[in-house]
Amino acid sequence: MQYRYDKHADPVSVLAYGCMRFAKKNGKIDIDKAEAEVMEAVKGGINYFDTAYIYSGSEDALGVIFxxxxxxxxxYIADKLPHYLIKSKAGLEKTFQEQLKRLRTTYIDYYLMHMLTDLKTWEKLKGLGIEEWIQEKLEKGQIRNIGFSYHGSTEKFCELVDAYPWDFCMIQYNYLDEHSQAGRRGLMYASEKGLPVMIMEPLRGGKLVNLLPEKAKEKIALHPSGRSAAEWALRWLFDQPQVTTVLSGMNSIEMIKENLKVASDARPGSFSQADQAFIEDIKREINSSMKVGCTGCGYCMPCPKGVDIPMAFSSYNLIYSESRTAARKGYMQCTIMRHTPTSASLCVECGKCEIHCPQGIEIRKELKCAARELETVKYRVFRRIIQLLKLW
Incomplete structure (x- = not known):
């Protein structure tokens, strides 16, 4: 196992264990199976285990296993505060103590604001006294490192990086999201600020393995390296020294052993130009099934009405390259589950975005199409509930 280092020079395994997808049996986490897999990972040198308050049964399972x-x-245990459920400082403390109890521990090594969306959301939390609460926990050693996880545009991510003296952050990042979400620019920005960057969704929830176009699968199968689709995606990430660790939701001993092998020898700079060219070829095969030729460059931004145009097109494309369910879930996370909505339907067709688009995309027309596909009845109902409850 290789290790990279956090802000305190503590070694973090380059491969981390994402604990959201533990196998279940009769509706509950199969604790014996999870224990065998987690301990196989520990034996292989993995020392970073990621869970969250809203991952049903995950915190408790980890507590039992350890x-x-x-x-x-x-x-190291990484856990997340569901700030969107918190209404007071007392609520902060109650939730945190519940997490400690579930995990059977007295401290959390890496604690994140879960899905922190924008500066307004952070300002709301500051109004509840979260900065003082965090400082108290850090001084007592109950939290060792404080950070945030993020889904959304590069610009808002960079603003959040600058909003507080964080110890680390977590972003969705993979070769298909190189220029969407926080993207490579966000990764570089955080790294330049001295922040360790933890990576989630390196395989897009398995989509860069199981739902690749047939031509992409054929090219990977015929490549002389013999690398699997998962190995290609992981090596692309491990090649970047700005990446501190990569979370993988492993749910079999075979998968753990395969990923451990990759993590043991995939060093920064070992990904050749030919390897990079091959990944670009695979991306072209994936993108050929997409509806809008958006590269995520962001030249169309900012939208006067707040529409996150690259994200809307990324989600719209996912409907055709992956699945409607995954696309709509991601779109919901990045539009209505934030203080200021960024939905495609907010477009008023001013046309300012089209003037700057280097791809010549008919953005106004395509945003209408995206809204029709993504903003379903369920989406609109959920948006209304969030507005009424003012969760964000």
């Missing part, structure tokens, strides 16, 4: 095996001091 307590049984007496290895709490060998590993």
């Amino acid at each position: 307590e049984r095996n007496h290895c709490r001091e060998q590993i």
Whole structure:
């Protein structure tokens, strides 16, 4: 196992364990299976385990596993505050104590604001006294590192990086999201600010393996390296020194062993020009099934009405390259689950975006198409609920 380092020079395994997708049995996490897999990962050198308050049963499962095996001091636990459910400072403390109880621990190594969306949301949390609360927890050692996870545009991500002296951050990043979400520009920005960057969705929830176009699958199968689709995606990430660790939701011993092997020898700079060219070829095969030729460059931004144009097109394309369910879920996360909505339907057809688009995309027309596909009845109902509850 290779290790990279956090702000305090503590070693973090380049491969991390994402604990959202533990296998279930009779509606509950199969604790014996999860334990065998987690301990295989620990044996292989993985020391970073990521969970969240809203991952049903995950915190408790990790607590049981690490307590049984007496290895709490060998590993790091990353957990997340569901700030969108918090209404007061007392609520902060109650939730945190519940997490400690579930995890059977007295401290959390890496604590994140879960899906922090924008500066307005952070300002709202500051109004609840979160900065003082964080400082208290850091001083007591109950939180060792404070950070945030993020879905959304590069610009808003960079603003959040500058909003507080964070210890680390987490972004969705993979070769298909190189120029969407926080993207490479966000990765570089955070790294230049001295922030370790943890990567989620390196395989797009498995989509860069199971839902690749047939031509892409054929090219990978015929490549002389013998690398699997997952290995290509992981090596692309491990090649970048700005990446601190890569979360993988591994749910079989075979998958763990395969990923451990890749993590043991995929060093920064080892990805050749030919390898990069091959990834670009695979991206072209994926993009050929997309509806809008948006590269995520962001020249169309900012929209006067707040529409996140690159994100809308990215989600719209996902409907055709992956699945409607994944596309609509991601779109919901990045538009209505934030303080200021960024939905495609907010477009008033002013046309300012089209003047700057280097791809010559008919943005106004395509945004209408995207809104029709993405903003379903369920989406509109959920948007209304959020507005009424003022969760964000």
